Amino acid sequence: MDSSTLSTLIQIRRRIHANPEIARQEFGTTELVADTLRGLGLEPRVFPSGTGVFCDIGTGSGPVVALRADIDALPVTDEKSVPYRSTKPGFCHACGHDVHTTIMLGVGMELAPHAEELDGRVRLVFQPAEESVPSGSLDAIDAGVLKDVSAIYTLHCDPAGDVGSVGIRVGPITSSLTTFDVRLTHSDSGRARRADLIAVMSQLIVQMPRALQDALPPGRGMISSVVFSAVNGDLETGDGSALVTARGTIRSLSRDAWAEAPGHFARIADAIAGAYEVTCVTDFTQVAPAVTNDPQAMAVMSQAVTDVLGSGAIYPTPQSLGGEDFAWYLEHVPGGLLRLGVRSRGQISAPDLHSGAFDVDEECIPVGVSVMKATALAALRACVPALETATVAPDVTATVAPPNVLAGA
Structure with missing residues (x-):
């Protein structure tokens, strides 16, 4: 990723972070996402509810692979002293959704110039109301984001992982x-x-x-x-x-x-x-049921991570007690969720998800873009549902992360 693109993405992330919008009120974030995609020559579609966007890259008749980001914030006070601190008292992006959204926009920036070269289509899904009940994933599915989709992938910020590393797990990864x-x-x-x-x-x-x-x-x-x-x-x-x-x-x-x-x-x-x-x-x-990562889908994702970051970047991640509505997509199509390390290298610990002090090392943004782009391209080539001979990524023991009943995925 060139420095100009990275600078743009960091500006986008900070703008979203400074202007958090909670579930089903993400009108400004939706407008920002849609405008950014239009600027890439794409044709985003806003959900009927008025919040949330999805958009295809490519026009090929081959498989469709979806990448999902969530866009909502939390009713949590931002406790950080940073230039991009929330401007809305009582609300902030304490779960990394601003980062997820930025990364998927980055994938769009990387793929849009090569849309005609794709072996199918990559569908970017920017979902509202992940933190809500009922959840926005059900709205997204009703809006048709899974039509013709062969596989769907997402990532989630992990303050327990260093920047440049990725947590992989086959089977249940949330509760x-x-x-x-x-x-x-x-x-x-x-x-x-x-x-x-x-x-x-x-x-x-x-x-x-x-x-x-x-x-x-x-x-x-x-x-x-x-x-x-x-x-x-x-x-x-x-x-x-x-x-x-x-x-x-x-x-x-x-x-x-x-x-x-x-x-x-x-x-x-x-x-x-x-x-x-x-x-x-x-x-x-x-x-929501537990997010259960499909073995074949994770074989594709694991290989993509290895290709762009090296095998040493993968760490086994335990099944967490957090809930995550990405599980509803996996009721319909195979896919997987990985954990993206966002803790600065050398830092011993970092504030947990759903904490007002939560923040990320923004070096995680180009890492996330490269991993999700590589995953989408590899999944298009593999056509995941038909993949029967893939090497299954190694599982880890069914350890459970320490309870944090407030935390998301």
């Missing part, structure tokens, strides 16, 4: 995510009293993590985290009864656990509450 809402109620005629509802909720909070894990049949995977939050107690409902509510998340390491957890959770909660003659109502939202 599945379910949110829940619990309502405990009773009337004055019941044996329980208002204070008892607090005690019952306490029993749910203490007993549920272990009970839910034990409820899963052997071989069904495991629940990695059950976290209760936003507990509100002793609230009057207006009809003489009492109400205590809680919400939280269930994170699991397998699709089976993700599918079965709500039913077991509801049954256990009913049993605990019923012992106190308390009514329990539970509601669930299945936010």
Whole structure:
């Protein structure tokens, strides 16, 4: 990448970072992305919702390979003292989506001049609302971004990896995510009293993590985290009864656990509450299954990384407890997610994702562009779904990253 292109990309990244927009409000970011793509002679299409863009490079009749970036920010205060600090109090790009967007625009800049030489088409997807429920990936799929797509790839910033390195994993690389809402109620005629509802909720909070894990049949995977939050107690409902509510998340390491957890959770909660003659109502939202990297797709991606960075650049990455809505694309087509090292070389540690102090070493931008460009070109040549003889990238043991229930992928 020449210095002029890199300078342009850094300016774009800093502009996005300084002007964060949360889920489904990314109108300025959408306009910036679309204008940049038009400037490359491309024809971007904005999602029907008004936020989010997708765009094809090339006109060939061969396979279509998609590269996805997410564009939304978080309701987190920017704690950094940098020239590109967020100008919107209470909001910032604390998960690296500004970097993801910039990298995919960089791929567009690199490929657009050679569009007629491609063996098919590369589709750039700039997805809104990754941090939202329901997520923007569902909007993107409804908008047709997967039409004719053979494979889809993405990357995610990793503050645990040095710039110039890439984390690769075959199989599940994130956890599945379910949110829940619990309502405990009773009337004055019941044996329980208002204070008892607090005690019952306490029993749910203490007993549920272990009970839910034990409820899963052997071989069904495991629940990695059950976290209760936003507990509100002793609230009057207006009809003489009492109400205590809680919400939280269930994170699991397998699709089976993700599918079965709500039913077991509801049954256990009913049993605990019923012992106190308390009514329990539970509601669930299945936010996303685990991102599960396809072995053949990752063979292509691993080779692309090796070709541009060398084999020493790859580090094994554990399955994280973060959720990532990229998983919904993989319900339809094969693909994969890699972790892009963004920590400055020699730095021992860096602020984690979803922290107001999170930032990246901008040297990661040309690394990400080169890796994603090489992956797209290699996938076009390989036509991933038909690839049956690829060397599968080595897996790593199913270690789990330390819990960070707020973090994304």
